[in-house]
Structures are given as structure tokens and as C-alpha cells.
Amino acid sequence: MKSIHVGRIFKNRSSSLVVVLLLLVVVFSVINPIYLSVYNLVDIIEQATINGLLAIGITFAIITGGIDLSIGSTMAVVIVTTGLMLVNGIDIWVCILAGVALGFAMGAINGFMVTKMMLQPFIATLGSMSIFRGIAYILTGGWPVLRIPKTFRTLVDGDIIASIPSSIFLLFAFALICHIILRHTRQGTYFLAAGGNEEATRLSGVNTDRSRLYAYGLCGVGAALAGLVMLARLGTGEPTAGLGYETNAIAAAAIGGTSMAGGRGSMVGTVLGALTLSALKVGLVVLGVDAFWQYIAMGSIIVVAAYFEVIQSKLEKRMSRLRKA
Amino acid sequence: MASPAISFQNVSKVFPGVRALDDVSFTIEHGEVHALLGENGAGKSTLLNILHGVYAQYEGSVLIEDIRVSFASPSQAIQAGVAKVHQEINLVPELTVAQNIAMGHEPRKHGLIDYPKMHQDTGAILTKMGCHFSPSAQVKTLSTGEMQMIGIAKALYHNASIISFDEPTTALTNKETEHLFQIIRELKQKGITIIYVSHKLDEIFLIADRATILRDGRLIGTYRIADINKEQLIRSMVGRDVSSYAVRLAPACVQEEELLRVENLRASVFDDISFSLHKGEILGFAGLVGSGRTDIMRAIFGADPIHSGKLYLHGKIAHIRRPEQALAHGIGLLPENRKSQGFVRLMNNADNMGLASLKRFTKWLLINHRKKRENCLHYMDEMGLTPRNPDYLVSDLSGGNQQKVVLAKWLSTGADILIFDEPTKGIDVGAKAEIYRLMESLVAQGKGIIMVSSELPEIIGMSDRVIVMHEGRIAAVLPRAELNEEIILKYAMGE
Structure with a gap:
């Protein structure tokens, strides 16, 4: 029973991503041994934290058959709100909880538009992307929030063991919790089911509207956590933070095997997707590859991963036809 | 004696591990309605897919008018006059009837689509079929039965000489089914060869001239409909007596509550x-x-x-x-x-x-x-x-x-x-x-x-x-x- 279970978590995509990731590390290390240093490996993960948190969140939205383009803006609102609370001397934990709750609320607003107002997720979150960004600017009058307290910065992004920052632990803890939500709770099953076939799920007596609302809420939580990490890392709360971050988050989820059509995806895959992107980016920097070429490399890996998906589903179809015949 | 319209000769199709079709040989005559019967998985779809070029790889040969054919794709088959009216209706609801019928083979004039000619051509086909909707109507405004007619019109647009129907009446009302049968009879009179796949045996007796039965990929036989009855057909399809077919075996147990x-x-x-x-x-x-x-x-x-x-x-x-x-x-x-x-x-x-x-x-x-x-x-x-x-x-x-x-x-x-x-x-x-x-x-x-x-x-x-x-x-x-x-x-x- 256990083996089947583990098998499902690492089902094809994730295990092949591990291979890709190891291959990247090996290739880059051979070219430049510095890549393999502990410092550099930690750096890869650290670079993946913000995108990883966003990607875990957006995986929920994508799995239900939706998308959330507003996560970068959600991040910014959480950053400036939490930042303003922090500089006004409010208790750190209250600020953190408020930030997370705010993220959930903004996600839920997206969920409300998608379910109750029946807007297409792309359009609804395109709207909220702009609205939330505007809110972030208005809250600070366009200025950054400066002098974020040291205590907060140490708590969220300070080194815990050796030079491993707490944000890395946050990433893996959030990934684990989200994995459990997706695979081991009813709502997780409902997310996948609603994304796979909403009508059949609704006709099975599942309140699919509520499930999708939760999924967007969790997406907002991911964005909020990413915002908190960024706030701690930079020490300033920029209303411009997170501009365009949704693209990398979607890329990580896609590379991790989350189907853009909904119904299929895993948190393990998404985290591996974020790590792969980060490993590639850091590797290209270590090799001194021109920044312009980095864009081409990053784009190519997305295309390759998507094509891999196509081949995989073709194989699956052939297998199922065999079984049928 | 004229050559048969279609002749399947020793056709086998193997998927790794499974023989979906096993040495199937039979012929279909010109202008007959030939029913293809069998349980799910008997090989009917595989056979149709071979005929229509969905599967290009198979053993044996398919002869049309005594000429060996091997279509590499469904569109090649359509070009050769072998068309299929699908079980699921594959139409673009936002487009017009004419656009759907002519799709991929629109008449052109100076490199642009010649809409007047397209409407004229498709309208003529629809009129001949006795359909009362306009070629310029949007498909989404039509009923399921009318949509089915478009599938047939499409086949006629390509001058098909062989048309196969895969469960065409599943979504039709009785009246629409009657209309469909009338059209099939007219097609038959024009010498068009019809292959008819259906689970509804009553329909087979209404419309078909002969029936070929497949079971587990093998040919059981080809029968003249006039010479066989329903029970015999069912028995050959399942290889056992289904006297249990839609009857209550247990006593009624309705309670007051x-x-x-x-x-x-x-x-x-x-x-x-x-x-x-x-x-x-x-x-x-x-x-x-x-x-x-x-x-x-x-x-x-x-x-x-x-x-x-x-x-x-x-x-x-x-x-x-x-x-x-x-x-x-x-x-x-x-x-x-x-x-x-x-x-x-x-x-x-x-x-x-x-x-x-x-x-x-x-x-x-x-x-x-x-x-x-x-x-x-x-x-x-x-x-x-x-x-x-x-x-x-x-x-x-x-x-x-x-x-x-x-x-x-x-x-x-x-x-x-x-x-x-x-x-x-x-x-x-x-x-x-x-x-x-x-x-x-x-x-x-x-x-x-x-x-x-x-x-x-x-x-x-x-x-x-x-x-x-x-x-x-x-x-x-x-x-x-x-x-x-x-x-x-x-x-x-x-x-």
C-alpha cells in the first residue's frame, strides 16, 4: 500500500524532474566547480523561495481549472500593509498573521469573482491584478515603506542553521502542508475533481463553488508568504514589488507537471519546478552567460517541459487504447 | 456480377498484447445498408477506423471497387469518397451550417472564399435531403437531429460513395430518427453504400439489408436481415442466450412506504x-x-x-x-x-x-x-x-x-x-x-x-x-x- 502511495506522489513527472535537476547540477558543476559549493546550492534554494511560495499557491488555482494573474499585486499589498504595521510598532506575529489573512482575503475576492460572478479566471484576475496594484500604491502614496524592524527580518529570513535562512524552512513547510491539503484532505480531492470535470463533481454533491473559492484563497496565502519573505529579505516594502512574478510562478507549476486545463498537478512537482528554474538561472549566472541569453534559456525550458507533457499524454493515450482493445 | 463496393480481406489489427481484429473477411455490396454488429470491444470501431484511415497500419487488405486502398488519414478517405457520420457531432457551433459542411474544402474565387457558391451548393444538398433550415443559420441554433443532418450533408458535399454511421440515433427523437432513415433509404437508392453501426437492434431490422456480426475481433458471420430474427442476432453477438434482456427476473417488491x-x-x-x-x-x-x-x-x-x-x-x-x-x-x-x-x-x-x-x-x-x-x-x-x-x-x-x-x-x-x-x-x-x-x-x-x-x-x-x-x-x-x-x-x- 505504501509503495503505491509513494509512487503516486512521484508519478513520472516528479521523478523525471529530479533527474533533470541532478543533471543540471552535474553539468554546471563540471563546467564550474564553484556551482557545487554548499553556499551556491543554498543560494539556489534561497532564490527559489519567493517563486516557490507563489508557485505553490497558484498551483491550487490552476488545478481547479483557473489561473491567478494577480499574485504579484497581492504580494505588493501584503508587503506594504505588513510593512506599515511593522514600522508602526505592531507585534510581529500579529503583522504576519494579518498579512497571511489579507492574502487569503484577496484570493477569496478572486474566487468570488470566478464562482459567484462567473467571470473567466483570466479576466477576473487581470482586473484584480490592476486593482490590487493600485491599492498598494495608494497605501504608501507610491513611496516604499522603509526601516523594517530587524526582529522581523531575522525571524522570516535570518539564518537558522549555518547559512540556511528560515525562509527556506518556510518554503518546505508550506509545500508539505499544501501537499497534505491536496492529497489527503477532502478539499484537495475536490480541487482536482472540479478542475477535471466541474459538472460531474457538482453532480456528486460537492459544493464546487466553495472549493474553488478556497483554492483561490490558498493561492493568496502563497502570495502573502512570498510577500513576507521579500519584505524581510529587502528590508523595505516596495509597492512595485512582485511586478510580473506571476509568469515565473506559472512556469514553475507548468514545469512541475500541473495541467493548465486543470485536474492534474502536484505540489512536489511545483517545488521541483521552482528549484529547476532557480538552478538554471544560478547556473547561467555562475557560467557568466549574458543576461539576455538567460531569458532564452528560461523560456526554452518551459517549452521543453510543456512538450514533454504532450508526449507523455500521447503515450498515456496509446497505453489506454491498448488496455481498451 | 459487379464487384463489391468494399471488400475486407483477412484484415487483422494487433495492438501489443491484444488482437483487436483477427482475420476478418467479408464484402459489402453497392447500394446496400450493411449493419455492423457486436458488443463493445468486438472490433467494430477498429474496423471502421481502418476503413476511414484512422489506423494506417494493419494486416490484410481493404478493397474498394476491387482496388486495394490504404488511407493514411481520415481526410484522404473523404477525398476518396469514404465518409463517416460521427457518433459525437463534430461541428463548430458558432459557424454557419454552410461553413460547417464545406469546412476545409470551401469553394474559392480569387483566393477568397466564394460564399454565394458555398451557400448555393450546400443549400442544394440540404433541400435534396428535405432539411428545412438555411445554410446561413448558425449551427448552435439547430436541434440535435438537425445537426446530425449536417454530418450527412458533409458526406454528400464530398460526393461520398460510401458513408458509415456510428450510432447515429443515440441523441435523436423518434421523429428525427424516422427522417434519418428516410434519408438513408434515399441515399441507398442513389447507389450509395451505407455501413450502419448501432446497438439498437430494432433499427437494424428497419433499415439494414444485411448484417455482419463481430465478436472478440473475429467474424461470426454475415446474414441477410430477412433470414434472421432478433434473438438469433443477439445470440451471435454475445455468444450466449440473453433471455435476461430487459426483463424482471425477481418478483416485484414494491412496498407501501x-x-x-x-x-x-x-x-x-x-x-x-x-x-x-x-x-x-x-x-x-x-x-x-x-x-x-x-x-x-x-x-x-x-x-x-x-x-x-x-x-x-x-x-x-x-x-x-x-x-x-x-x-x-x-x-x-x-x-x-x-x-x-x-x-x-x-x-x-x-x-x-x-x-x-x-x-x-x-x-x-x-x-x-x-x-x-x-x-x-x-x-x-x-x-x-x-x-x-x-x-x-x-x-x-x-x-x-x-x-x-x-x-x-x-x-x-x-x-x-x-x-x-x-x-x-x-x-x-x-x-x-x-x-x-x-x-x-x-x-x-x-x-x-x-x-x-x-x-x-x-x-x-x-x-x-x-x-x-x-x-x-x-x-x-x-x-x-x-x-x-x-x-x-x-x-x-x-x-
């Missing part, structure tokens, strides 16, 4: 619906397609809104506005369209069966996957579901087994009112019989079943009582003793 009572239910497509369902009863809902049967069921289940009316469950009034409330009240729905409404394609047996009853397998917020699988195995054993594998994808199962999964999903919830909407649509004879036996055992346990069906033998054979619908209203309530095809049809057609 009322499970469900509906009073004056009204919505946009139906009005004044009142009836009750008893413990141990199979209540049939007959009527033409579009008479409001499915709409009533969806309304009872809370899937669609109602305008007014009351629902009583076990004598107590119940307010059901959403499917989850129906679930809580012990109502289960096997929807009309399994693929789009019954199960989640990407999920396996265990997940699909557990979808409505996950609460039962949850403790402290976490799902007990082992219990969920055990539940799945339990129903697999009880229903004889093969392969016995909870991890198998439902989409890979046969239609009959898929229906069992949907049924198991509701039995897992402990539902005692089960609504079966077209429970045997598109499933083979053997699986149908199994579904009927399951229904019998369910009512024997005291559950109540409402069965919506367009297949009269099924309605007559299985129901304890039948409600006949006509245009959104109850036209008649008939006890089992008074059931026959004529009387049901009479009420269904509003006479």
Missing part, C-alpha cells in the same frame, strides 16, 4: 409535475427527447432551479436547491451523459467512487486512503467490475463498467433514492443485462429507482410503473400490466 413525493413541480421546461416513488419500486419515465424528463430529474436533484413545487422525502418536506442537499437527503443521480457529468476523467476508480462519500473516509480532516480503496474494492467485487483495480482510470473502462462506477459512487453514500437517467445508453447488450440485474437487487434491498429511458423495451421490461411525459407535462401514469409500446408512444406523442 413512500420514499419521495413530488407536488406541482414547475420550471421553465416542465409544469405541474406530481408523482411519488415507493420503496422497492422502479418507476419508469418515458417520453420523447426534450419532453422534460431529464430536466425534472435535475430539478429534484437540485442541479437546476425550480419555479415552484414541493418535495417530500419519507413524508417530510425537503428543500433541495443544490446537489449537496440532495446528497444529504439520500438521493443519487446517474446522469444522462456519463463522460461529461458522471465521472472525472483524470481520476481513478477509487477516487471517482469515493467522490460523493469522502466524508465517510475522513478523520481529523485527513482522508483514509486505505478505507477509500477498500470501499472501491467492495463495490468492484459486488458488481463484478473488471479489471479489479482501484487505480485504473475510469475513462479506460467500457461504458457498462463506467456506469457501475457512477452507481457505486452513489451506493457508497447510502443513497436510497436513485435516479438513473438513460442508464444503458451506449453500452453493450451483456453490460445492459448486468445493469438490469443490479437494479433488481437494489429495489430488493428497499431502495427506490427512477429510470428515465428512451428505450421502450427497457421501460416496459423493467418498470413497475411508468410515467409518460409529453412536452413538459405528465401525459399518463401506467401500471405494469398496461405497458406496451403502442400505448406509451401514443401518450408520448400527445395523441
Whole structure:
């Protein structure tokens, strides 16, 4: 029973991503041994934290058959709100909880538009992307929030063991919790089911509207956590933070095997997707590859991963036809 | 003696591990309606796919007019005059009738589409077919039957000399079916060769000249329809006697106790619906397609809104506005369209069966996957579901087994009112019989079943009582003793 279970978590995509990731590390290390240093490996993960948190969140939205383009803006609102609370001397934990709750609320607003107002997720979150960004600017009058307290910065992004920052632990803890939500709770099953076939799920007596609302809420939580990490890392709360971050988050989820059509995806895959992107980016920097070429490399890996998906589903179809015949 | 229109010679198709077709040889004459019969998985689709160029790789040969052909793609087949009218209607709803018919082969003038000519050409075909809709109408405004006609018009547009029909009447009303048959007869008179695949044997006797039967990929034989009867056909298809076909074997077990009572239910497509369902009863809902049967069921289940009316469950009034409330009240729905409404394609047996009853397998917020699988195995054993594998994808199962999964999903919830909407649509004879036996055992346990069906033998054979619908209203309530095809049809057609 256990083996089947583990098998499902690492089902094809994730295990092949591990291979890709190891291959990247090996290739880059051979070219430049510095890549393999502990410092550099930690750096890869650290670079993946913000995108990883966003990607875990957006995986929920994508799995239900939706998308959330507003996560970068959600991040910014959480950053400036939490930042303003922090500089006004409010208790750190209250600020953190408020930030997370705010993220959930903004996600839920997206969920409300998608379910109750029946807007297409792309359009609804395109709207909220702009609205939330505007809110972030208005809250600070366009200025950054400066002098974020040291205590907060140490708590969220300070080194815990050796030079491993707490944000890395946050990433893996959030990934684990989200994995459990997706695979081991009813709502997780409902997310996948609603994304796979909403009508059949609704006709099975599942309140699919509520499930999708939760999924967007969790997406907002991911964005909020990413915002908190960024706030701690930079020490300033920029209303411009997170501009365009949704693209990398979607890329990580896609590379991790989350189907853009909904119904299929895993948190393990998404985290591996974020790590792969980060490993590639850091590797290209270590090799001194021109920044312009980095864009081409990053784009190519997305295309390759998507094509891999196509081949995989073709194989699956052939297998199922065999079984049928 | 003229050469046959199509000749299959020693055709075999092997998928690794499975012989889907095994040395099949037979001929189809010019201008005949040739039925292709067999259970699901008998090889009918494989044979059609070879003829139409979907599978380019196979053993043996296919001869058309004595010339060996091997189409690399369906579009090559169409160019050669071999067209297929699909079971699912593959049309673009936003485009016009003419655009759909001419798609890919639009007449051109100076490099641009010549719309006047396109409308003229397609209009001429439609007129010849006796269709009363305009080539410039948007497809989405048409009825299902009319859409089916477009499929045929498409074949004629390509001057097809061979047209195959795969289950063409599944979604048609009786009137539309008649029209279709009339067109098929006219095509036949023009010398067009027709291959007709259907599970509905009555239709075969109405329309076909000869029938070829396949079983497990092998040819059983080709028979003249005039020389064979239904029982013989069924026996050759399944290789055993299906005397159990849509009849009640167990004694009736209707009890006094009322499970469900509906009073004056009204919505946009139906009005004044009142009836009750008893413990141990199979209540049939007959009527033409579009008479409001499915709409009533969806309304009872809370899937669609109602305008007014009351629902009583076990004598107590119940307010059901959403499917989850129906679930809580012990109502289960096997929807009309399994693929789009019954199960989640990407999920396996265990997940699909557990979808409505996950609460039962949850403790402290976490799902007990082992219990969920055990539940799945339990129903697999009880229903004889093969392969016995909870991890198998439902989409890979046969239609009959898929229906069992949907049924198991509701039995897992402990539902005692089960609504079966077209429970045997598109499933083979053997699986149908199994579904009927399951229904019998369910009512024997005291559950109540409402069965919506367009297949009269099924309605007559299985129901304890039948409600006949006509245009959104109850036209008649008939006890089992008074059931026959004529009387049901009479009420269904509003006479």
C-alpha cells in the first residue's frame, strides 16, 4: 500500500524532474566547480523561495481549472500593509498573521469573482491584478515603506542553521502542508475533481463553488508568504514589488507537471519546478552567460517541459487504447 | 456480377498484447445498408477506423471497387469518397451550417472564399435531403437531429460513395430518427453504400439489408436481415442466450412506504409535475427527447432551479436547491451523459467512487486512503467490475463498467433514492443485462429507482410503473400490466 502511495506522489513527472535537476547540477558543476559549493546550492534554494511560495499557491488555482494573474499585486499589498504595521510598532506575529489573512482575503475576492460572478479566471484576475496594484500604491502614496524592524527580518529570513535562512524552512513547510491539503484532505480531492470535470463533481454533491473559492484563497496565502519573505529579505516594502512574478510562478507549476486545463498537478512537482528554474538561472549566472541569453534559456525550458507533457499524454493515450482493445 | 463496393480481406489489427481484429473477411455490396454488429470491444470501431484511415497500419487488405486502398488519414478517405457520420457531432457551433459542411474544402474565387457558391451548393444538398433550415443559420441554433443532418450533408458535399454511421440515433427523437432513415433509404437508392453501426437492434431490422456480426475481433458471420430474427442476432453477438434482456427476473417488491413525493413541480421546461416513488419500486419515465424528463430529474436533484413545487422525502418536506442537499437527503443521480457529468476523467476508480462519500473516509480532516480503496474494492467485487483495480482510470473502462462506477459512487453514500437517467445508453447488450440485474437487487434491498429511458423495451421490461411525459407535462401514469409500446408512444406523442 505504501509503495503505491509513494509512487503516486512521484508519478513520472516528479521523478523525471529530479533527474533533470541532478543533471543540471552535474553539468554546471563540471563546467564550474564553484556551482557545487554548499553556499551556491543554498543560494539556489534561497532564490527559489519567493517563486516557490507563489508557485505553490497558484498551483491550487490552476488545478481547479483557473489561473491567478494577480499574485504579484497581492504580494505588493501584503508587503506594504505588513510593512506599515511593522514600522508602526505592531507585534510581529500579529503583522504576519494579518498579512497571511489579507492574502487569503484577496484570493477569496478572486474566487468570488470566478464562482459567484462567473467571470473567466483570466479576466477576473487581470482586473484584480490592476486593482490590487493600485491599492498598494495608494497605501504608501507610491513611496516604499522603509526601516523594517530587524526582529522581523531575522525571524522570516535570518539564518537558522549555518547559512540556511528560515525562509527556506518556510518554503518546505508550506509545500508539505499544501501537499497534505491536496492529497489527503477532502478539499484537495475536490480541487482536482472540479478542475477535471466541474459538472460531474457538482453532480456528486460537492459544493464546487466553495472549493474553488478556497483554492483561490490558498493561492493568496502563497502570495502573502512570498510577500513576507521579500519584505524581510529587502528590508523595505516596495509597492512595485512582485511586478510580473506571476509568469515565473506559472512556469514553475507548468514545469512541475500541473495541467493548465486543470485536474492534474502536484505540489512536489511545483517545488521541483521552482528549484529547476532557480538552478538554471544560478547556473547561467555562475557560467557568466549574458543576461539576455538567460531569458532564452528560461523560456526554452518551459517549452521543453510543456512538450514533454504532450508526449507523455500521447503515450498515456496509446497505453489506454491498448488496455481498451 | 459487379464487384463489391468494399471488400475486407483477412484484415487483422494487433495492438501489443491484444488482437483487436483477427482475420476478418467479408464484402459489402453497392447500394446496400450493411449493419455492423457486436458488443463493445468486438472490433467494430477498429474496423471502421481502418476503413476511414484512422489506423494506417494493419494486416490484410481493404478493397474498394476491387482496388486495394490504404488511407493514411481520415481526410484522404473523404477525398476518396469514404465518409463517416460521427457518433459525437463534430461541428463548430458558432459557424454557419454552410461553413460547417464545406469546412476545409470551401469553394474559392480569387483566393477568397466564394460564399454565394458555398451557400448555393450546400443549400442544394440540404433541400435534396428535405432539411428545412438555411445554410446561413448558425449551427448552435439547430436541434440535435438537425445537426446530425449536417454530418450527412458533409458526406454528400464530398460526393461520398460510401458513408458509415456510428450510432447515429443515440441523441435523436423518434421523429428525427424516422427522417434519418428516410434519408438513408434515399441515399441507398442513389447507389450509395451505407455501413450502419448501432446497438439498437430494432433499427437494424428497419433499415439494414444485411448484417455482419463481430465478436472478440473475429467474424461470426454475415446474414441477410430477412433470414434472421432478433434473438438469433443477439445470440451471435454475445455468444450466449440473453433471455435476461430487459426483463424482471425477481418478483416485484414494491412496498407501501413512500420514499419521495413530488407536488406541482414547475420550471421553465416542465409544469405541474406530481408523482411519488415507493420503496422497492422502479418507476419508469418515458417520453420523447426534450419532453422534460431529464430536466425534472435535475430539478429534484437540485442541479437546476425550480419555479415552484414541493418535495417530500419519507413524508417530510425537503428543500433541495443544490446537489449537496440532495446528497444529504439520500438521493443519487446517474446522469444522462456519463463522460461529461458522471465521472472525472483524470481520476481513478477509487477516487471517482469515493467522490460523493469522502466524508465517510475522513478523520481529523485527513482522508483514509486505505478505507477509500477498500470501499472501491467492495463495490468492484459486488458488481463484478473488471479489471479489479482501484487505480485504473475510469475513462479506460467500457461504458457498462463506467456506469457501475457512477452507481457505486452513489451506493457508497447510502443513497436510497436513485435516479438513473438513460442508464444503458451506449453500452453493450451483456453490460445492459448486468445493469438490469443490479437494479433488481437494489429495489430488493428497499431502495427506490427512477429510470428515465428512451428505450421502450427497457421501460416496459423493467418498470413497475411508468410515467409518460409529453412536452413538459405528465401525459399518463401506467401500471405494469398496461405497458406496451403502442400505448406509451401514443401518450408520448400527445395523441
